[in-house]
Amino acid sequence: MSQLSLAATSSANLAEEIILNCWYEIKNNHLIQTNLLPKANHGVASVAFGCDFSAAKLLNLVEFLSQHGFSNLSICCYQPTETLLPAWCLYSDSQKPLSPLLLQAFSAEQGYQLVQLTNPANVNEAGLLLMDMDSTAITIECIDEIARLADVYDDVAAVTAQAMAGQLDFTQSLNQRVAKLAGIDVALINELKLNLPLMPGITELCQYLKAHNWHLAIASGGFVPFAEHVQSLIGLDEVHANTLEFKDNRLTGNVTGTIVDAEQKARVLEQIQQRLGLDNRQTVAMGDGANDLKMMAKAGLGVAVHGKPKVVEQADTAINEGSLLQVAYLLAIPLDYTL
Structure with a gap:
């Protein structure tokens, strides 16, 4: 030796x-x-x-x-x-x-x-990565950027910050913020959708996991048009997000269908895990806000991504700076994974 x-x-x-x-x-x-x-x-x-x-x-x-x-x-x-x-x-x-x-x-x-x-999870076995979208898979909060278009950014961003820090009920804050977006033209939504800035390393992380046959998904308190575009950019298997209501090609200020809040994110993780027949150890959830904590607690591994202090404190672990490809460090440790 x-x-x-x-x-x-x-x-x-x-x-x-x-x-x-x-x-x-x-x-x-x-x-x-x-x-x-x-x-x-x-x-x-x-x-x-x-x-x-x-x-x-x-x-x-x-x-x-x-x-x-x-x-x-x-x-x-x-x-x-x-x-x-x-x-x-x-x-x-x-x-x-x-x-x-x-x-x-x-x-x-x-x-x-x-x-x-x-x-820890083993990247060489089938697994699930379920992630938040805003400020996790992408660097922005989409609802705040829509608010810029409606000239109500300051009002909406302040509510967003409180919701992500866990100071407001998420569903209540979502309805409150979306109501301020009434009248936005769908063309502006589509323009924003096509210019989403991805979080550094998220594409490489998804490619790495896909090469190891992992299932990739988003559970977002954001909105379907943006989640579906992110899905196309980084090769996700499925997305779960909120549905904005339009009338005459303009936002009505309402959200329809099931709200993807903290509880729904946790349910999505459990549903996908059961559908794929995965051991809980092989499930990873990552996000940055308080509304991600229940999803992260339900997963085998919860990863705070550039998270608020409350999220870092309650998560299993955290990536505090740099590329999200670094999540690979958490899944590829040379260990004996047999039971």
């Missing part, structure tokens, strides 16, 4: 010094190669990503985890795709995860991202 002294390693990129996808025990500041393959359904996996890790950064991370009770650590460096930097997974078999806000505060000071997972 090979070993590497972290104290004697000066390389700025420690990944160049070890074997990818191999596990090492950490003993006395040495990495000792082992045949260990941790079980996915036991223990906690701490995943650090977003920079080239030096030995000093890694030792600092080990010290942080040790201070919070994570002992007998083993470690593995892996790279889900060639376009992502290698990530480091530190495995402990004896702890519950720390608060995502604590992990975020520590790792932000260190210049990388750090998440913790229990019983």
Whole structure:
């Protein structure tokens, strides 16, 4: 078995010094190669990503985890795709995860991202990714942009912010905001629809998951025309969103049909999971707002995407900056996934 002294390693990129996808025990500041393959359904996996890790950064991370009770650590460096930097997974078999806000505060000071997972999904098995649309799959809130066209942006955006922070009932706030959009011409809706800015990395993430036979869907408190266009752009299997009412090619200010609120998003996840016959572990939900929390709680893994503090705190894990392709780090850890 090979070993590497972290104290004697000066390389700025420690990944160049070890074997990818191999596990090492950490003993006395040495990495000792082992045949260990941790079980996915036991223990906690701490995943650090977003920079080239030096030995000093890694030792600092080990010290942080040790201070919070994570002992007998083993470690593995892996790279889900060639376009992502290698990530480091530190495995402990004896702890519950720390608060995502604590992990975020520590790792932000260190210049990388750090998440913790229990019983993670396996990208090599069939799975489901169900995501929010506004400020998740795309960078904007569509209802706010429609409001710009009606010259009521400030009023609508303020209500949107309160709803996403969980300060207002979603259905009530949706009806309140849509009522202010009465009279908007369908041509302007179509123009906005054709210029939706995708969240960086969402196309690559969907391509990655599709290559592994995952089912991809949106459950959005936004609107059908935009969700269907996003579906065509990134190859989604299905979308669930709210239906705007039109009369004489203008918005009436009403929403028709079932409102896709927090409860409905959770129901959609459960319905798709049952239809596909998936184990709950193989379901992933991601979003940014308070109305995504029930969906994320229902999933095997809930991922906050550039989320509000309340969402980050309550989610299983979070992507706080950078490309959404980084979700691949959470699904491709080299673990033993057998029961």
